[in-house]
Amino acid sequence: MTELTKLGVAAIREGVSSGAFTAVEVATAFNANVANAKALNAFIVETPEKAIDAAQAVDGDRAAGKPLGKMAGVPIGMKDLFCTQGVQTTAASHILEGFVPTYESTVSANLWKAGAGMLGKLNMDQFAMGSSNETSYFGNVISPWRRNDGSNAALAPGGSSGGSSSAIAARLCPAATGTDTGGSIRQPAAFVGISGIKPTYGRCSRWGVVAFASSLDQAGPMARDVRDCAIMLEAMAGFDPKDSTSLDLPVPAWEASLNSDLKGKRIGIPREYRLDGIDEDIAKMWDNGIAWLKDAGAEIVDISLPHTKYALPAYYIIAPAEASSNLARYDGVRFGLRDLPEGAGLQDMYAATRAAGFGEEVRRRIMIGTYVLSAGFYDAYYTQAQKVRALIARDFDNAWASCDLILAPTAPSAAFGLGEKNADPLSMYLNDVFAVPASLAGLPAMSVPGGLSKEGLPLGLQIIGKALDEQAVLNAGLAIEQRSGFTAEAKKWW
Amino acid sequence: MSVDKDTVNKIARLSRIAISDAEADKMVGELNGILAWVEQLGEVDVTGVEPMTAVIPNKLRLRDDVVTDGDVRDKVLANAPAKEGSFFGVPKVIE
Numbered sequence: 001m002t003e004l005t006k007l008g009v010a011a012i013r014e015g016v017s018s019g020a021f022t023a024v025e026v027a028t029a030f031n032a033n034v035a036n037a038k039a040l041n042a043f044i045v046e047t048p049e050k051a052i053d054a055a056q057a058v059d060g061d062r063a064a065g066k067p068l069g070k071m072a073g074v075p076i077g078m079k080d081l082f083c084t085q086g087v088q089t090t091a092a093s094h095i096l097e098g099f100v101p102t103y104e105s106t107v108s109a110n111l112w113k114a115g116a117g118m119l120g121k122l123n124m125d126q127f128a129m130g131s132s133n134e135t136s137y138f139g140n141v142i143s144p145w146r147r148n149d150g151s152n153a154a155l156a157p158g159g160s161s162g163g164s165s166s167a168i169a170a171r172l173c174p175a176a177t178g179t180d181t182g183g184s185i186r187q188p189a190a191f192v193g194i195s196g197i198k199p200t201y202g203r204c205s206r207w208g209v210v211a212f213a214s215s216l217d218q219a220g221p222m223a224r225d226v227r228d229c230a231i232m233l234e235a236m237a238g239f240d241p242k243d244s245t246s247l248d249l250p251v252p253a254w255e256a257s258l259n260s261d262l263k264g265k266r267i268g269i270p271r272e273y274r275l276d277g278i279d280e281d282i283a284k285m286w287d288n289g290i291a292w293l294k295d296a297g298a299e300i301v302d303i304s305l306p307h308t309k310y311a312l313p314a315y316y317i318i319a320p321a322e323a324s325s326n327l328a329r330y331d332g333v334r335f336g337l338r339d340l341p342e343g344a345g346l347q348d349m350y351a352a353t354r355a356a357g358f359g360e361e362v363r364r365r366i367m368i369g370t371y372v373l374s375a376g377f378y379d380a381y382y383t384q385a386q387k388v389r390a391l392i393a394r395d396f397d398n399a400w401a402s403c404d405l406i407l408a409p410t411a412p413s414a415a416f417g418l419g420e421k422n423a424d425p426l427s428m429y430l431n432d433v434f435a436v437p438a439s440l441a442g443l444p445a446m447s448v449p450g451g452l453s454k455e456g457l458p459l460g461l462q463i464i465g466k467a468l469d470e471q472a473v474l475n476a477g478l479a480i481e482q483r484s485g486f487t488a489e490a491k492k493w494w
Numbered sequence: 495m496s497v498d499k500d501t502v503n504k505i506a507r508l509s510r511i512a513i514s515d516a517e518a519d520k521m522v523g524e525l526n527g528i529l530a531w532v533e534q535l536g537e538v539d540v541t542g543v544e545p546m547t548a549v550i551p552n553k554l555r556l557r558d559d560v561v562t563d564g565d566v567r568d569k570v571l572a573n574a575p576a577k578e579g580s581f582f583g584v585p586k587v588i589e
Contacts, residue, residue: 334582337575346587442549
């Protein structure tokens with residue numbers, strides 16, 4: 001029999017609906033992989049029974065001749081940022097440890113409705129703040145990948161969706177949800193050699209997703225290939241009246257419209273992304289990507305995004321500002337942790353609770369956000385950053401006059417080792433240099449595997465598209481996938 | 495602009511996060527490092543540029559003025575760290 005955990009979303013759905021195997025067999029196989037991979041620390045909570053229940057329902061529907069959903073029989077991992085009714089949801093924080101939502105996020109509900117089942121809640125950077133999955137209260141996630149130099153150095157799976165990327169790369173799940181505020185789907189996907197797409201801001205409902213920076217937060221799928229991402233994104237997306245920024249638009253048939261023929265498409269290569277001292281492997285992969293897209297029929301054009309260098313500093317004002325406001329809700333009164341020192345009053349209880357419940361990076365960002373929003377500094381920092389953000393969005397608008405898509409690296413390097421970038425918060429922030437501009441502009445952007453570094457580690461190519469044009473992004477991703485010949489996998493050690 | 499320890503303590507107070515003296519000292523350096531780096535935004539000419547408020551043009555919807563939620567007291571209280579009866583319990587706030 002086929003090894004079920006080697007299959008992706010499309011193959012599982014196909015096999016379940018044709019009767020080649022049952023959904024319960026699939027769920028059982030993935031449950032076993034999850035249970036045997038504790039060394040990766042990818043899951044905060046495992047829910048094998050949920051995966052089996054959902055699979056039984058799908059097998060029952062098939063036996064009864066009922067139509068099956070887009071994700072029928074596919075067990076997935078759920079990033080711990082999505083509220084799941086009856087299952088602890090922590091955003092990988094201590095302050096939400098033990099929090100059991102009494103409601104279900106819209107995105108996860110959509111996935112269950114489409115026939116997916118839940119293998120468990122995936123570890124992540126605390127409140128999605130991080131690029132290496134080293135800020136989780138529940139410990140670091142380890143990448144299944146290792147360098148080819150014989151060292152056993154533990155590598156970062158990327159962040160913040162590091163549990164998602166590690167679990168997919170290690171075949172603990174065929175696909176998983178991610179969220180992307182400033183690269184948190186794309187960078188982890190790149191680090192472990194899988195695909196992931198952040199759709200246009202507003203495609204996926206934010207309702208029931210623990211908030212980080214609301215004008216940037218956007219959910220998306222992470223999976224082994226482009227088709228699987230298209231299938232899962234269709235299941236996740238859709239208008240939701242409960243999210244005021246949800247786009248009231250029909251969900252396109254992304255999977256059915258996949259087409260890797262790029263004739264007539266113009267691909268922009270932003271010269272500002274070719275940084276001085278760019279990593280040699282990254283530069284080579286980028287050149288390969290250009291050649292592959294040319295081969296697929298696209299025309300390559302040089303473009304300029306002049307405000308690129310200001311994207312990161314603008315992001316590190318806007319995101320912490322929004323976070324400081326969003327995270328004000330954690331007060332030790334209504335849910336989550338309470339730390340009430342002997343004899344303390346209400347104000348002391350707030351301060352003690354938040355000091356005990358938030359990790360170092362979260363506290364740092366709340367304080368930066370509080371500072372840039374405080375009286376006397378608001379205009380100099382926050383308003384200025386929002387103006388620069390408008391210019392960054394305008395750069396993209398101007399670029400669309402001469403191109404339809406943009407090709408760039410996803411991250412400036414391959415995965416780094418755990419602990420290598422911890423000394424200075426800034427050096428960690430710089431890892432998101434290529435990912436953040438598309439986030440600030442709300443544009444759809446995807447990472448697909450582009451090759452291996454000299455150390456044998458995956459590298460990702462990023463495709464950025466016009467607002468609402470996920471189809472073109474997915475199509476270009478498919479064109480790259482068909483030409484890159486990327487089949488490398490992490491060798492099992494866990 | 496840079497921050498000193500008093501400012502860090504003030505920001506911590508505004509953020510309702512208790513910090514120790516040693517943490518405040520460490521935070522002075524970290525915040526100044528980050529603030530010095532974001533300072534480069536000041537060199538961008540933003541004359542005539544409106545601050546961005548929505549990345550994707552989208553107008554705010556109004557819904558019908560009807561009750562769509564409620565009667566979920568037990569659910570609201572389910573995760574309270576110290577509920578008392580049907581209320582959230584907090585330390586005494588009036589003398």
